[in-house]
Amino acid sequence: MKEALNLIWFKRDLRWQDHAPLKLAIADGLPLLGIFIFEDFYSQDPSWSLRHWHAQYHSLVDMQATNKQAFNGILVLEGDGHEIFSEIAEHYIIKGIYSYQETGEDLSYQRDKKLAKLFTEKGILWKELEQNAVQRGRKNRIDWDENWRNFMSQDLDQPNLPAWQSCSPTLKSHLKSKFGISPLLQKRLKNWPPNFQKIGESAAQIRLEDYLTQKIYRNYGAHIGMPYESRRNCSRLSPFFAWGNLSIRQVYQRSMRELENSPFPRDLRAFISRLHWHSHFVQKFEMEESMEFKNLNPAFDSLKKESQPPLVEAWKVGQTGYPLVDACMRAVQETGYLNFRMRAVLVSFLCHQLWQNWQEGASFLAQQFLDYIPGIHYPQFQMQSGCTGINTIRVYNPVKQSLEKDPEAKFISEWLPELGELPLAFKHQPWMMTSMEQSFYNFELGRDYPQRIVDINESGAYARDILWDFRKSAWVRNENQKILIKHTTAIRDPQQRSKKIIQP
Numbered sequence: 001m002k003e004a005l006n007l008i009w010f011k012r013d014l015r016w017q018d019h020a021p022l023k024l025a026i027a028d029g030l031p032l033l034g035i036f037i038f039e040d041f042y043s044q045d046p047s048w049s050l051r052h053w054h055a056q057y058h059s060l061v062d063m064q065a066t067n068k069q070a071f072n073g074i075l076v077l078e079g080d081g082h083e084i085f086s087e088i089a090e091h092y093i094i095k096g097i098y099s100y101q102e103t104g105e106d107l108s109y110q111r112d113k114k115l116a117k118l119f120t121e122k123g124i125l126w127k128e129l130e131q132n133a134v135q136r137g138r139k140n141r142i143d144w145d146e147n148w149r150n151f152m153s154q155d156l157d158q159p160n161l162p163a164w165q166s167c168s169p170t171l172k173s174h175l176k177s178k179f180g181i182s183p184l185l186q187k188r189l190k191n192w193p194p195n196f197q198k199i200g201e202s203a204a205q206i207r208l209e210d211y212l213t214q215k216i217y218r219n220y221g222a223h224i225g226m227p228y229e230s231r232r233n234c235s236r237l238s239p240f241f242a243w244g245n246l247s248i249r250q251v252y253q254r255s256m257r258e259l260e261n262s263p264f265p266r267d268l269r270a271f272i273s274r275l276h277w278h279s280h281f282v283q284k285f286e287m288e289e290s291m292e293f294k295n296l297n298p299a300f301d302s303l304k305k306e307s308q309p310p311l312v313e314a315w316k317v318g319q320t321g322y323p324l325v326d327a328c329m330r331a332v333q334e335t336g337y338l339n340f341r342m343r344a345v346l347v348s349f350l351c352h353q354l355w356q357n358w359q360e361g362a363s364f365l366a367q368q369f370l371d372y373i374p375g376i377h378y379p380q381f382q383m384q385s386g387c388t389g390i391n392t393i394r395v396y397n398p399v400k401q402s403l404e405k406d407p408e409a410k411f412i413s414e415w416l417p418e419l420g421e422l423p424l425a426f427k428h429q430p431w432m433m434t435s436m437e438q439s440f441y442n443f444e445l446g447r448d449y450p451q452r453i454v455d456i457n458e459s460g461a462y463a464r465d466i467l468w469d470f471r472k473s474a475w476v477r478n479e480n481q482k483i484l485i486k487h488t489t490a491i492r493d494p495q496q497r498s499k500k501i502i503q504p
């Protein structure tokens with residue numbers, strides 16, 4: 001007779017603490033097998049890159065280091081989820097599969113649909129739990145904020161790890177021989193790229209504690225927009241959230257305790273408010289998954305932008321001739337991180353100054369971000385590109401941003417060494433140099449650093465005129481109403497609706 005067991009399926013939740021599915025699965029008492037799969041389909045996902053698998057691999061390495069015994073219950077596999085679960089079901093009675101709900105791209109949604117069918121056919125219960133207060137099946141935001149606060153205030157779900165009853169070694173070795181992670185992949189993932197911040201639950205806990213107890217959040221408000229200073233004064237917790245090394249609830253509760261005696265409550269409150277934004281954006285994507293491909297506001301489909309591959313290419317390789325833009329692109333490629341404002345500047349440059357559709361760059365930037373979360377990335381990308389209709393249009397002037405946010409050009413100098421010897425003013429605007437000045441500094445525009453690929457005075461004005469005008473159309477405004485009703489805590493009475501709309 002077949003033996004019965006439960007499975008705990010780890011995905012973007014690579015931690016031991018505050019883990020509801022793990023807690024439930026252990027408490028059930030049946031033999032339990034943990035699995036993590038490097039799934040084949042990701043190689044077809046244009047937003048996916050090796051750095052994301054690096055982050056998952058090293059999060060697993062950290063879990064192994066912090067609790068070797070519990071980690072013995074987990075198998076790290078490579079292949080197709082459907083095949084792997086079918087194989088287990090062939091030999092064992094799978095009573096339940098425990099996991100978090102995943103608010104992912106279309107490919108993972110298709111995978112989930114296929115698996116849900118398999119599990120129903122085999123009579124397996126798939127217990128998917130809510131993550132970070134993001135709710136499945138919602139039609140609007142009524143009471144959503146209240147639910148978020150309740151969720152964040154509940155006790156952490158701490159699994160009783162010593163009670164984990166591992167499943168038979170025979171099954172484990174069988175699965176390992178068939179789907180074990182290949183030496184080739186292991187070799188590619190083994191070394192953590194040294195330019196990336198450390199990943200894993202241990203590093204996450206250390207960063208969180210340091211950030212709060214050493215008051216690194218001091219100046220959060222002043223530095224959040226600055227590309228250089230934000231790298232220290234922002235929390236840098238985003239990769240930990242992306243791979244689930246921390247839950248939002250852990251950080252929320254720990255930060256609220258810190259707030260009780262904080263000498264800098266304003267900064268800390270500003271940081272805490274972002275935790276709410278995190279769930280807000282993921283909820284939006286959960287309810288509007290087509291945002292990966294299509295405009296949230298369909299009226300913007302009629303806004304014509306001609307694809308210009310050479311311009312997009314210059315943006316991608318950090319050769320636009322605008323130092324701040326190029327420094328941002330090179331920094332994110334090297335380190336996987338960029339602060340919020342500079343991400344917005346990159347998107348605005350692509351979509352406004354170069355007048356390209358957001359789809360030209362969204363997957364590319366997702367590949368660069370070590371903290372890539374589809375639920376934040378796509379809604380933010382669309383918002384910054386100015387095509388949601390409901391958000392204000394921000395056509396960033398990269399020179400103004402450079403002078404304001406990197407006044408001493410510390411960030412530019414770090415990422416554009418070719419401008420390193422120039423006086424400060426020219427680091428922001430190298431095209432201002434006369435030919436005599438260029439020869440004086442042994443620098444030639446077009447040879448040492450590119451000429452500007454567009455004139456932002458013209459391109460910015462063009463984008464602003466068209467977008468603000470377009471926004472006034474009845475079609476856009478009509479679609480806006482539908483978006484606001486669905487995605488904001490707008491007053492439900494239509495007569496009152498226009499008076500009060502709350503959104504982050």
Ligand SMILES: Cc1cc2nc3c(=O)[nH]c(=O)nc-3n(C[C@H](O)[C@H](O)[C@H](O)COP(=O)(O)OP(=O)(O)OC[C@H]3O[C@@H](n4cnc5c(N)ncnc54)[C@H](O)[C@@H]3O)c2cc1C
Pocket residue numbers: 224234235236237238239241242271274275277278279281338339340341343344347369371372373374376377378380381384
């Ligand atoms: C085009 C674009 C794409 C983005 N893509 C991602 C992404 O893939 N993954 C991601 O985590 N963030 C994304 N963001 C949001 C934001 O830039 C990052 O969350 C933030 O820079 C991470 O740095 P931090 O952890 O130091 O943030 P902190 O400022 O310390 O904030 C703490 C946490 O709050 C959340 N948060 C902060 N700002 C935002 C925001 N604007 N929207 C939603 N949540 C926020 C994050 O979870 C963050 O870790 C994107 C922003 C833009 C403009």
